[in-house]
Amino acid sequence: MRALHSPRSIGRAVLLIEVMSRLCFAGPAQAHEPDEVAIHDLTLQLRGMRAPAHALLLRAELHRASEQWAAAESDLADAAALDPTARELDLCRAVLAFERGHAAEAVPAFVRYLARAPEDGAAHAWFARTLLTLGRAREAAAQYDSALAHTTRITPELILARVALADSLEGPAVALGHLERGLARVGASAPLELRAADLEARLGRVEAALDRLTRLAREGGDAVTLGWRRGEVLAGAGRALDACVEWSEALQVLEQRFETGAQTGSEEQMRARLRAALDLHLIASTHAIQGGTP
Amino acid sequence: MIPQQRRTQASMLFLLLLFGATNGQAMAADDIGRAGNEALGLRAGVLIPTRGPYLQSPTSTSLVVRWRTGTASLGRASYGTEPGTWIASVDEPTSTTEHEVTLTGLAPDTRYYYEVSDIGGFATGSDSAATFLTPPTSSSRQATRIWVWGDGGLDNVNSRAVRDAFIARTRTQPADVGLMLGDNAYYSGTDSEYQSGCFTLLQPILKRLPFLSTRGNHEVLVAGANNDYYDFFTLPSAGQAGGIPSGSEAYYSFNWANVHFICLDSEGSDRTLAGPMIQWLRMDLAASQSDWNVCFWHHPPYTKGSHDSDNITDSGGRMRDMRENVLPILDSTGVDLVLAGHSHSYERSYLIRGHYGLSTTFTEAMKVQPGDGRPQGGGAYTKATNGKGPFEGSVYAVAGSSSQLTTLASHPAMVSKVAAFGSMLIDVVGNQFEARFLDLAGVVRDSFVIIKPQVLDTPPHSRPATLVFAAPQPNPSRQSSMLRYVLPSRGRVDLMVLDVSGRVVTRVVGGFQEAGEHRAEWRGVDDRGRSVAAGIYYARLEWNAQKRLQRLVRLR
Numbered sequence: 001m002r003a004l005h006s007p008r009s010i011g012r013a014v015l016l017i018e019v020m021s022r023l024c025f026a027g028p029a030q031a032h033e034p035d036e037v038a039i040h041d042l043t044l045q046l047r048g049m050r051a052p053a054h055a056l057l058l059r060a061e062l063h064r065a066s067e068q069w070a071a072a073e074s075d076l077a078d079a080a081a082l083d084p085t086a087r088e089l090d091l092c093r094a095v096l097a098f099e100r101g102h103a104a105e106a107v108p109a110f111v112r113y114l115a116r117a118p119e120d121g122a123a124h125a126w127f128a129r130t131l132l133t134l135g136r137a138r139e140a141a142a143q144y145d146s147a148l149a150h151t152t153r154i155t156p157e158l159i160l161a162r163v164a165l166a167d168s169l170e171g172p173a174v175a176l177g178h179l180e181r182g183l184a185r186v187g188a189s190a191p192l193e194l195r196a197a198d199l200e201a202r203l204g205r206v207e208a209a210l211d212r213l214t215r216l217a218r219e220g221g222d223a224v225t226l227g228w229r230r231g232e233v234l235a236g237a238g239r240a241l242d243a244c245v246e247w248s249e250a251l252q253v254l255e256q257r258f259e260t261g262a263q264t265g266s267e268e269q270m271r272a273r274l275r276a277a278l279d280l281h282l283i284a285s286t287h288a289i290q291g292g293t294p
Numbered sequence: 295m296i297p298q299q300r301r302t303q304a305s306m307l308f309l310l311l312l313f314g315a316t317n318g319q320a321m322a323a324d325d326i327g328r329a330g331n332e333a334l335g336l337r338a339g340v341l342i343p344t345r346g347p348y349l350q351s352p353t354s355t356s357l358v359v360r361w362r363t364g365t366a367s368l369g370r371a372s373y374g375t376e377p378g379t380w381i382a383s384v385d386e387p388t389s390t391t392e393h394e395v396t397l398t399g400l401a402p403d404t405r406y407y408y409e410v411s412d413i414g415g416f417a418t419g420s421d422s423a424a425t426f427l428t429p430p431t432s433s434s435r436q437a438t439r440i441w442v443w444g445d446g447g448l449d450n451v452n453s454r455a456v457r458d459a460f461i462a463r464t465r466t467q468p469a470d471v472g473l474m475l476g477d478n479a480y481y482s483g484t485d486s487e488y489q490s491g492c493f494t495l496l497q498p499i500l501k502r503l504p505f506l507s508t509r510g511n512h513e514v515l516v517a518g519a520n521n522d523y524y525d526f527f528t529l530p531s532a533g534q535a536g537g538i539p540s541g542s543e544a545y546y547s548f549n550w551a552n553v554h555f556i557c558l559d560s561e562g563s564d565r566t567l568a569g570p571m572i573q574w575l576r577m578d579l580a581a582s583q584s585d586w587n588v589c590f591w592h593h594p595p596y597t598k599g600s601h602d603s604d605n606i607t608d609s610g611g612r613m614r615d616m617r618e619n620v621l622p623i624l625d626s627t628g629v630d631l632v633l634a635g636h637s638h639s640y641e642r643s644y645l646i647r648g649h650y651g652l653s654t655t656f657t658e659a660m661k662v663q664p665g666d667g668r669p670q671g672g673g674a675y676t677k678a679t680n681g682k683g684p685f686e687g688s689v690y691a692v693a694g695s696s697s698q699l700t701t702l703a704s705h706p707a708m709v710s711k712v713a714a715f716g717s718m719l720i721d722v723v724g725n726q727f728e729a730r731f732l733d734l735a736g737v738v739r740d741s742f743v744i745i746k747p748q749v750l751d752t753p754p755h756s757r758p759a760t761l762v763f764a765a766p767q768p769n770p771s772r773q774s775s776m777l778r779y780v781l782p783s784r785g786r787v788d789l790m791v792l793d794v795s796g797r798v799v800t801r802v803v804g805g806f807q808e809a810g811e812h813r814a815e816w817r818g819v820d821d822r823g824r825s826v827a828a829g830i831y832y833a834r835l836e837w838n839a840q841k842r843l844q845r846l847v848r849l850r
Binding site for chain 1: 515519524531532533537538539540541542544563564569570573574576577578580581583610626684759760761762763790792794795796797798832834840841842843844845
């Protein structure tokens with residue numbers, strides 16, 4: 001029997017009941033959390049089942065989502081007693097342990113589950129987060145690699161997690177390699193390009209970093225944010241006056257926006273940062289004709 | 295409070311457990327098991343798609359056509375500007391049951407007709423209802439009609455009535471583009487549920503109306519191909535339809551004429567300020583040059599319907615996250631309308647700003663305009679800025695009753711609440727934006743209008759409030775460069791030219807000047823009148839302690 005079919009139909013029944021009960025106009029607004037409703041309904045369903053291992057697994061998940069740890073553990077134990085071979089049992093145990101802060105306990109359960117389901121990309125990503133919590137960064141990196149290898153639906157978030165790990169373990173060059181591969185898979189992505197520009201700059205590849213930021217600006221990216229970032233890259237490379245040109249232009253754009261009469265706190269902060277950067281770097285970089293301050 | 299990341303993970307595992315990897319295939323078998331040859335997609339030598347055709351990722355010059363057949367075949371999409379007269383066709387390179395063809399080289403704002411077929415010879419035949427309109431270019435102010443379908447994923451008597459009311463209402467003026475607010479197929483977004491609750495239910499519409507969707511909490515993600523939300527839709531993640539590339543089909547943007555649409559993912563993506571989605575949102579909104587900006591996602595920031603936005607644990611805190619993290623950005627950039635579903639009712643706010651807390655913190659001062667927005671009632675909402683007007687207010691609508699309904703309580707930000715099945719119809723005509731909630735009988739149960747100033751060729755500011763230092767002209771130069779700047783008020787001005795080391799080459803202007811535009815010429819000489827060497831120089835302007843810098847390139 002495929003382990004997952006039964007919970008699916010139960011889950012659908014649960015949700016059906018939830019919706020049906022709402023259609024009865026039981027009352028205004030929200031009386032219960034959706035999880036609570038689902039747990040209640042599933043509990044009613046369980047009474048009529050003969051071997052409800054999968055329903056118990058499902059209820060354990062609902063309890064876990066509601067942070068009802070003891071109830072989740074109890075359901076997992078009951079499910080294990082009924083069907084100790086259920087593949088998802090270990091995944092449920094692992095995630096429950098991780099979520100309640102017992103990451104070390106989660107590890108063997110993840111190992112057992114992934115031995116039986118090595119192509120479950122999402123589980124690899126979970127395991128990676130667990131290992132990271134335990135400070136086992138290199139193993140986490142390997143799990144992220146497996147997650148990326150087995151995930152067809154790659155996201156910027158998953159790539160950035162792997163890149164951050166690569167950056168801390170192996171430095172920006174390796175991290176940039178991961179980022180480039182990720183970009184090749186997802187296509188254009190502004191958040192990934194921004195991170196790539198940061199890494200290029202740290203590698204001393206100033207023009208490459210500027211090119212990425214310029215490209216984003218050409219595609220319509222925010223001139224103020226990108227101007228600030230370009231200035232940072234240039235200042236970091238010791239090109240203070242070029243940085244000031246960027247900040248000056250960004251400041252001009254920002255202040256022209258203010259002419260509409262409204263600005264946000266973050267825009268005010270950005271203006272203060274731009275002005276401070278300009279003051280600092282321009283004063284430090286400008287020399288009088290014959291010494292002294294002009 | 296439950297951390298957002300953990301809740302996201304929690305739902306992930308829950309969903310994996312519920313639906314498993316083989317589910318899609320099993321359900322697909324259910325789908326096609328309906329009757330004999332028709333299940334195979336064949337009837338009397340004619341190809342019958344078992345799903346679709348439906349239209350995705352519309353741009354001014356391209357469109358994706360998708361359909362499914364019961365047996366694998368080499369697909370072809372043919373199209374032209376007259377029904378049955380095809381000017382071009384696109385063939386698939388490999389045989390498949392999941393067909394996806396991109397039509398390119400289309401003309402903006404043009405009606406096309408199309409058919410899908412099998413290269414082997416079967417064809418759907420000419421169908422004048424299989425048609426689409428390409429989006430006008432984003433500089434166009436062509437009228438746009440938008441349909442909004444929320445939480446519509448049950449094929450029942452009510453959803454059919456809502457669908458039919460929309461069809462009847464738009465018979466003479468069809469909609470141009472559709473938005474799905476998530477929960478498009480109950481209860482888990484499986485393949486078979488999508489087949490019945492979305493593709494079959496809406497097929498008369500989907501074959502002629504490009505649809506873009508956001509993911510709801512009932513869109514379960516499962517392993518494998520062709521069996522969940524992201525498999526069913528082709529969404530413009532690369533900025534191909536306008537906007538900044540997100541790299542994710544979970545959040546993306548697109549333009550239709552002078553309307554910029556932003557889809558966010560309140561269900562599965564990182565909703566923190568430092569996360570990629572919000573980082574992308576900031577850039578995308580900043581880049582928008584459209585007259586109108588519309589955001590949509592599933593979990594409403596304000597609702598007292600089947601969900602309660604004041605309950606911070608409801609829906610894993612997603613409503614709170616979107617309200618606290620996203621709304622300040624939308625306020626500060628000037629989004630006009632935010633659409634959400636999730637609660638199975640209709641709620642619509644005043645034109646408001648600055649409300650990021652619980653409903654108890656809502657004050658009258660947050661109403662930018664306290665009326666109902668109806669021209670025949672309290673008057674249309676008016677905004678001062680064409681395009682993005684920061685803090686000019688937004689309207690928030692919850693429209694999640696296309697197939698399910700619950701009663702609802704009152705949220706103080708909402709001026710309208712309707713417990714009725716329905717969908718929304720939005721008309722954007724130039725500087726006027728009109729939204730209506732149509733119930734299942736086609737009756738308009740709520741409406742509002744936002745009006746912006748007529749677009750005029752406004753003269754440039756003669757005296758801006760801020761210091762402006764224009765780019766030198768010409769630049770690079772061999773002779774002289776003109777340095778132009780505008781002072782907001784009288785003040786001391788220092789305009790100097792620096793070399794690359796920051797050394798002052800010469801002072802071009804020094805002393806007090808009046809407000810207004812000023813020009814100063816630098817002839818490429820130092821303070822002693824000697825020609826400077828070729829290279830890079832900087833023009834440094836200082837006025838009332840404010841500084842600006844421009845780069846100059848001097849040629850030999």
